[in-house]
Amino acid sequence: MVTVNHDYLNLRGSYLFSEIAKRVAAYSAANPDKKIIRLGIGDVTQPLPTSVIEALHKAVDEQASAATFRGYAPDLGYDFLRNAIAEKDYQARGCDIRPDEIFVSDGAKSDSGNIQEIFGRDNRIAVCDPVYPVYVDTNIMGGRAGSFDEARGLWDGVIYMPCTAENGFAPELPAEVPDLIYLCFPNNPTGAAITKSALQEWVDYANRNGCVIIYDAAYEAYIAEDEVPHSIYECEGARTCAIELHSFSKNAGFTGLRLGYTVIPSDLIRDGVEIRSLWARRHGTKYNGAPYIVQRAGEAVYSEQGQKEVRQLVDYYMTNAASILAGLKAAGYSVSGGVNAPYIWLKTPDGMGSWEFFDHLLTKANVVGTPGVGFGPHGEGYFRLTAFGDHAATAEAMERIRRL
Amino acid sequence: MVTVNHDYLNLRGSYLFSEIAKRVAAYSAANPDKKIIRLGIGDVTQPLPTSVIEALHKAVDEQASAATFRGYAPDLGYDFLRNAIAEKDYQARGCDIRPDEIFVSDGAKSDSGNIQEIFGRDNRIAVCDPVYPVYVDTNIMGGRAGSFDEARGLWDGVIYMPCTAENGFAPELPAEVPDLIYLCFPNNPTGAAITKSALQEWVDYANRNGCVIIYDAAYEAYIAEDEVPHSIYECEGARTCAIELHSFSKNAGFTGLRLGYTVIPSDLIRDGVEIRSLWARRHGTKYNGAPYIVQRAGEAVYSEQGQKEVRQLVDYYMTNAASILAGLKAAGYSVSGGVNAPYIWLKTPDGMGSWEFFDHLLTKANVVGTPGVGFGPHGEGYFRLTAFGDHAATAEAMERIRRL
Numbered sequence: 190m191v192t193v194n195h196d197y198l199n200l201r202g203s204y205l206f207s208e209i210a211k212r213v214a215a216y217s218a219a220n221p222d223k224k225i226i227r228l229g230i231g232d233v234t235q236p237l238p239t240s241v242i243e244a245l246h247k248a249v250d251e252q253a254s255a256a257t258f259r260g261y262a263p264d265l266g267y268d269f270l271r272n273a274i275a276e277k278d279y280q281a282r283g284c285d286i287r288p289d290e291i292f293v294s295d296g297a298k299s300d301s302g303n304i305q306e307i308f309g310r311d312n313r314i315a316v317c318d319p320v321y322p323v324y325v326d327t328n329i330m331g332g333r334a335g336s337f338d339e340a341r342g343l344w345d346g347v348i349y350m351p352c353t354a355e356n357g358f359a360p361e362l363p364a365e366v367p368d369l370i371y372l373c374f375p376n377n378p379t380g381a382a383i384t385k386s387a388l389q390e391w392v393d394y395a396n397r398n399g400c401v402i403i404y405d406a407a408y409e410a411y412i413a414e415d416e417v418p419h420s421i422y423e424c425e426g427a428r429t430c431a432i433e434l435h436s437f438s439k440n441a442g443f444t445g446l447r448l449g450y451t452v453i454p455s456d457l458i459r460d461g462v463e464i465r466s467l468w469a470r471r472h473g474t475k476y477n478g479a480p481y482i483v484q485r486a487g488e489a490v491y492s493e494q495g496q497k498e499v500r501q502l503v504d505y506y507m508t509n510a511a512s513i514l515a516g517l518k519a520a521g522y523s524v525s526g527g528v529n530a531p532y533i534w535l536k537t538p539d540g541m542g543s544w545e546f547f548d549h550l551l552t553k554a555n556v557v558g559t560p561g562v563g564f565g566p567h568g569e570g571y572f573r574l575t576a577f578g579d580h581a582a583t584a585e586a587m588e589r590i591r592r593l
Numbered sequence: 594m595v596t597v598n599h600d601y602l603n604l605r606g607s608y609l610f611s612e613i614a615k616r617v618a619a620y621s622a623a624n625p626d627k628k629i630i631r632l633g634i635g636d637v638t639q640p641l642p643t644s645v646i647e648a649l650h651k652a653v654d655e656q657a658s659a660a661t662f663r664g665y666a667p668d669l670g671y672d673f674l675r676n677a678i679a680e681k682d683y684q685a686r687g688c689d690i691r692p693d694e695i696f697v698s699d700g701a702k703s704d705s706g707n708i709q710e711i712f713g714r715d716n717r718i719a720v721c722d723p724v725y726p727v728y729v730d731t732n733i734m735g736g737r738a739g740s741f742d743e744a745r746g747l748w749d750g751v752i753y754m755p756c757t758a759e760n761g762f763a764p765e766l767p768a769e770v771p772d773l774i775y776l777c778f779p780n781n782p783t784g785a786a787i788t789k790s791a792l793q794e795w796v797d798y799a800n801r802n803g804c805v806i807i808y809d810a811a812y813e814a815y816i817a818e819d820e821v822p823h824s825i826y827e828c829e830g831a832r833t834c835a836i837e838l839h840s841f842s843k844n845a846g847f848t849g850l851r852l853g854y855t856v857i858p859s860d861l862i863r864d865g866v867e868i869r870s871l872w873a874r875r876h877g878t879k880y881n882g883a884p885y886i887v888q889r890a891g892e893a894v895y896s897e898q899g900q901k902e903v904r905q906l907v908d909y910y911m912t913n914a915a916s917i918l919a920g921l922k923a924a925g926y927s928v929s930g931g932v933n934a935p936y937i938w939l940k941t942p943d944g945m946g947s948w949e950f951f952d953h954l955l956t957k958a959n960v961v962g963t964p965g966v967g968f969g970p971h972g973e974g975y976f977r978l979t980a981f982g983d984h985a986a987t988a989e990a991m992e993r994i995r996r997l
Contacts, residue, residue, distance in 0.1 A: 191716055191772045191773065191805050191863040192713030192864045193711060193712055193863060193864045193868070193871060194712055194871065195713060197871050197874060197875075198866070200878075203878075232665045236657050236658050236659050236662045242653060242656065242657045245653045245886070246650060249650055252849065253640050253641060255638065255639055255983070258638070258846075261636045261849060295881070299880055302878060302879035302880075306598060307598050307601065308596065326878045330710075330878065330879075368595045445663045445664045445884060446656070446884050446886070447881060459596070459597060460594075460595060462602070464597070467597060471601075474604075474607075474706060474731060475706035476702070477699070477700050477703065477848075477851060478851070480849060480851045481849040482649070482886075483884060
């Protein structure tokens with residue numbers, strides 16, 4: 190008799206963004222004359238950099254001629270891209286990472302969802318609260334979350350690491366030792382960053398206890414402060430305890446183009462197995478490589494011109510972040526994030542709940558953001574705004590919030 | 594303590610193509626003057642159709658301007674593509690399949706590997722022997738294969754359905770009822786096709802016994818004979834028992850562009866659950882959609898011009914298939930396939946083993962093919978040649994084999 194994967198049935202509905210869409214649609218229908226500004230989603234709005242567009246056109250032309258046509262890509266990524274990543278993202282920063290430790294994929298969401306599969310079902314995971322939902326949901330699907338505790342709003346098999354105003358939205362080393370630790374810095378949703386010395390404590394903790402850190406560096410390009418590391422491999426000993434995930438979505442605007450990569454050093458060995466070999470086998474068996482034309486687009490990001498254009502793109506969004514931060518502070522809000530990350534995390538005023546503030550902002554200022562509680566119980570009383578809008582709309586949103 | 598997924602450790606090395614590469618490299622090094630012709634791999638050689646190239650350039654240009662930029666795609670695929678597929682691949686053939694039953698992905702390899710994940714670990718799978726290795730390997734990784742029986746060269750938890758000359762390379766309905774049945778028609782590696790009436794028997798069997806058929810239609814575009822169905826949904830009752838996988842790789846040459854789709858009808862319900870909803874949840878949680886530009890390329894395949902160009906591409910390869918078939922027959926070989934599929938399956942002469950014949954062909958004719966035993970024990974004594982080369986090289990290979 191056919192059975193389904195019962196772990197899937199444990200998943201909770203993903204109500205956050207559908208609930209937002211529902212409330213916005215209802216308000217818009219009742220108030221068709223109101224111009225709503227959306228600072229809720231994590232998608233970029235600016236076009237792809239010129240060097241990326243040029244690389245795409247060139248690669249498409251190659252696919253039009255038998256002499257230059259490329260069929261199946263190497264499962265793990267083309268050497269031209271793996272070499273560029275190793276050189277520019279790692280060796281240039283003094284990190285000892287080789288091209289054969291880099292695995293190119295169709296994006297950090299896929300990788301952050303699939304990475305758990307190469308580990309046993311009995312591993313205990315630790316995540317921040319609030320947190321990017323994919324880490325938890327994919328571990329529910331993988332049978333590692335236990336049961337959902339309705340009262341606490343948490344899974345009893347998961348170790349939660351609260352990120353609060355009291356700890357500066359930086360999780361503390363867990364008292365109960367987990368197996369797999371998900372960390373994301375700069376953080377989604379709080380926008381918090383971590384210093385190199387603080388991250389070194391996590392690496393030391395993981396090496397001391399045999400944990401593996403899954404380090405999501407998707408927002409690395411937004412780092413502005415010197416003491417914030419761009420890679421976990423800047424820390425001593427990370428090669429024996431850390432996997433790092435990278436995205437081309439938020440630096441170069443590849444949200445619709447799909448490209449990312451995962452780093453697994455050959456020194457990461459657990460349970461007698463080189464973890465890298467399991468990931469390579471997964472790629473080889475269940476994946477067929479990122480498109481050639483998209484890998485050429487990724488290569489262009491590392492060209493001199495590409496790096497300049499990415500910097501301009503990041504600066505564009507961070508101008509929004511600065512404007513949001515300044516606007517909210519001037520209006521009397523408690524805010525954090527927005528310095529090394531495109532996310533601004535604000536405390537809702539007057540003890541309002543996240544959803545209550547959502548409705549307040551929607552109906553009074555016609556601005557849409559994301560209720561913090563949607564990312565976990567410790568997000569209650571908080572609210573996320575993103576810097577990915579265009580300048581005019583973002584400035585207009587701040588003006589409306591100021592006038593509230 | 595971190596554990597790895599021990600099911601991964603059960604995987605056998607994938608020696609087939611690496612062993613081929615090793616033997617070819619050794620021969621080439623010893624005989625640098627010999628011109629080797631490769632008819633072994635399943636990758637295409639001809640460039641992308643003009644309408645696809647034009648669609649790609651146009652979509653890339655859209656990504657260069659903020660007004661037309663597209664970020665995150667809908668997880669399940671853009672409507673423009675899902676609608677085109679539903680209309681042209683299904684409704685035009687009288688198959689009752691709706692756009693919301695179609696899930697766009699980065700290719701049939703990913704889908705054929707990932708589909709098992711939405712089913713329970715206790716399902717028993719049935720596969721053809723010989724078979725495309727991904728079906729078995731991903732079920733080993735999913736814990737459904739049992740132990741490997743070295744003597745038989747088979748997994749004791751898997752039901753094998755031999756495809757032999759005696760049954761015309763068409764598997765028989767299994768005596769022991771499986772849960773999940775993988776079928777691929779037109780078949781890789783044998784090139785065999787199935788008639789609609791024969792496929793109807795499988796559908797009836799599955800409905801009678803509660804099985805789910807995972808029907809891989811990757812080579813559908815090569816079907817030349819009227820009685821061969823292009824989709825399993827041409828059969829009565831397939832909506833309640835079948836999942837269908839499709840590729841853009843072999844019809845439109847997307848091996849390096851990556852696009853495919855999976856169909857799961859809303860009527861496919863098992864274990865009290867709509868199977869479609871599990872796949873949608875998997876897409877939503879672990880996948881971020883195929884690239885916008887690639888989905889536009891896929892849409893172009895369904896244009897009038899695109900359909901014409903795909904037909905030309907298929908005809909190009911099938912001219913090779915006809916030439917291989919005729920050449921082998923003239924040289925006295927027993928051959929099958931090559932009529933509704935780009936694969937030719939030949940019986941090795943004089944009782945030679947598959948690898949013995951490989952060496953014979955490599956050293957005497959400088960032609961590379963694929964040993965049938967690499968696809969399973971019942972492939973022993975057989976050999977696969979593919980029609981994906983160019984005309985001149987394929988003709989030259991046949992001339993060399995004739996002279997053996």
